[in-house]
Amino acid sequence: MKTYHLIWRVIRYRPWLYLADALTWILIHVFPVVPGLIIREFFDMLAGQSRLDLGIWGLIALLAATAMAHIANIAVGALVDIRHRFTMSGLLRRNALESMLASPVAGGAKSTGETVNILEEDAKQVEDVISWSFDMMGMTAFAIVSAVILIRVSPQLTLMVLIPMIFVVMLAQSASGRLEKYRRESRRATSLVTEAMGEAFGAVQAIKVANAEDRVTAHLKVLGDRRREAMLKDKLLSRILDSIFENASKVGTGIILLVAARYLRLGALTVGDFALFVYYLDNVTEFAAFFGYFNVHYKQAGVALSRLGSLVKEPKELVENKPLYLAGRLPGMRTDELDDGDRLVKLTVKGLTARHSDGEHGIEDVSFELLRGTFTAVTGKIGSGKTTMVRALLGLMPRDSGEVFWNGRPVEDPRAFFVPPRSAYAPQVPHLFSDTMRNNILLGIPEGEANLQESIKTAALEEDLADLEKGVDTPVGPRGTKLSGGQQQRTAVARMLVRHAELMVFDDVSSALDIETERQLWQALADRKDLTYLVITNRRGVIMGADKVLVMNGGRVIAQDTPDELIRASPELRAILEEADSGGV
Incomplete structure (x- = not known):
């Protein structure tokens, strides 16, 4: 979509607010017409050429009243x-x-630093341009009204006002392409710096272990130098144009005033007319300068909108009419209640195919069924497609083909469908926030609606909490760094359990656990007969305790059956278990 189309859609979001803002600022910019006429009358009165019979104090009172208004x-x-x-x-x-939250592809290639930069700076750029459009309209209205008045004073002098305006318009148009290019380069360079800094801060330990401080610093210096060069081009050209716009209007003002002085000597202008001309001239020529300035920022707003558009699937999603809460209490979290027809009876996957961006790796024609209350293990060597399969099933990455059915009904939008209370998911590396363990588990759910203690017990966290100084209210640190890997994984399990989901999907969540804690965890989960499990694992104990096992290799499910049957029939499963027992998988 074109820049003006997107901006128009933003304007239409709250049309009455836009109209109120526009009318207010148009009036603000047109208002100086009135003081100019009062000033003309004041000076004409001093010269004995008054048009009104208000007296000096009456004009001063009128001028003060207009100023207050x-x-x-x-x-x-x-x-x-x-x-x-x-x-x-x-x-x-x-x-x-x-x-970004609803789509598996929108914004997926952006780093956290770049995304924050886009949401902060580029959204503000669009906001500025729309707000400044009121100034542009107001100044245009003032220029038209004052031009009509000035033409009646002196057509020749008024014509000279157009000279700097024409110059500014031509210059702004000729520089627009280069401005847009420099803005894109500067924003991209800034994103690369913030991305690199974010990655460096998140990998301090790895950098120190590798003794790579100097190389990381040198890399940041290179990126910083590129950013400085790009920013310099962008800012320098913008400032040069701003200076030209402003000074062109001032030069035009000087020329016009010199000519006006000659008209004044010849008696073609009254003193009041001259004062009116001087008063209006500064505002009229300011309009010329602001036109160029606005044109520059309009081009930059196009860049900002394209960068914001990179965070969504379609640019039109940016300007859709959605509720926005800027005042008052925020609405509570939406919790879907499942009726009996929505509760999981059977999940069917047919011909699921999904490939990564390289087009070579992924899964091909994956099909299986899950029945309510069953425990299904997915196993395979590294790179066999286990995680890819789960992510494609849940809609966390786009699928190329295939169908998913929930109780026989097709799932059209898996990313929106597979959320609590239908499904809960714990990835290989759970994400914890710099908050207490309690808040990391609940994540906004009122504690009265969640059986926190039972979830903690099922996740085998009770003994760990007893050793923590503040128990469940212990801060876990940035990304959970104050917890061990196993504690992080079990915290993620507890987070899933409090959501009372029908389908529980685990991606190797016991890889950091010792044997006894792992046994306790899976035994507690197995005792929950009301839940359905889909578990990625290569651990012998988990596989042998499953109701069904899917064996994957090369992105395909090459065998699926009970673990006892597959132990006899699948050399691939036997190899996986042997390698796992030796610590190789």
């Missing part, structure tokens, strides 16, 4: 504009975040 108008305009600005940028950020 102007101040009040600006105060109202500021309040309306603040609300409108937050609404515009808030909509863009809200929709971008929703799309």
Whole structure:
């Protein structure tokens, strides 16, 4: 979509707010027409050429009243504009975040640093341009009204006002392409720096172990130098154009004033007319400068919108009409209640195919069934496609083909469908937040709606909590760094359990556990006969305790049956278990 199409859609989100903001600021910019006429009358009165019979004090009182009205108008305009600005940028950020959370592909290639930079800087760029459009409209209205008045004073002098305006318009148009290119380069360079810094901060230990401090610093210096060069080009060209726009109008003002002085000596202008011309001229020429300035930022807003569009599947998603909560209490978390028809009876997967971006690795034609209350293990050597299969099933990566059925009904949007209370998922490396263990488990669920203690017990965390100083209220540190790997995994399991999901999907969540803790965990889970499990694992104890095992190799399910049958019939499973027992898988 074109830049102006997207901006128009943002405007239409809250049309009455936009209209109120626009009218207020148009009035603010047009308002100086009135003081100009009062000033003309004041100077004409001093020269004995008054058109009104108000007297000096009457004109001073009128001028003071208009000034107070102007101040009040600006105060109202500021309040309306603040609300409108937050609404515009808030909509863009809200929709971008929703799309990123709902889509397996939107924003997937962006680092955290680059994403934050886009949401902060680029959303503000669009907000600025829409807000400045009011100034552009107001200045245009003032230029038209004042031009009509000035033409009646002196057509020749008014014509000269157009000279700097034409120059500015031509210059702005000629520089627009280069401006857009420099802005893209500077924003991209900034994203690379923030991305590299974020990765470095997240891998401090790995950098120190590898003795790579100097190389990482040198890499950051290279990226910083590139960013400085790109930013310099962007800022320098913008400042040069701003300076030209501003000074072109001032040069034009000087030329016009010199010509006006000659008209004044010849008696073609009154003193009041000259004062009116001087008063209006600064605002009219400021319009020329602001036109160029606005054109520059409009081009940069196009770059900002394209970067925001990279976070979503379709640019139009950025400007969809969605609820936005800027005041008052936020709505509570939405919790879906399943009726008896939605409770899992059978999950069917047919011909599931999904490939990674390289087009070579992935899964091919995967089919299987899960029945309610069963425990299904997925096993295979490293690179066999186990995690890819689960991610494609849950909609966490796009699938190329295949169908998924929940109780015989097709699942059209798996990413939106496979969420609590239908499904819960724990990845290989669980993500914990810098908060207490309690809040990491609940993640916003009211404690009264979650059986926290039972979930902690099932996840085999009770003994660990007893050893922690503050128990379940112990802060876990950034990304859970104060917990061991096994504690992090079991915290993720407890997080799943409090959500009362029908289908529990685990991706090797016991890899960091000792044998006894692992046995306790899986025994406690197996005792929950009301749940259905799909578990990625190569651990012999888990596989042999499963109701069914899927054996994967080369992205395909090459065998599926009970573990006892597969031990006899599948050389691949026997090889996996032998390698796992020796610590190789």
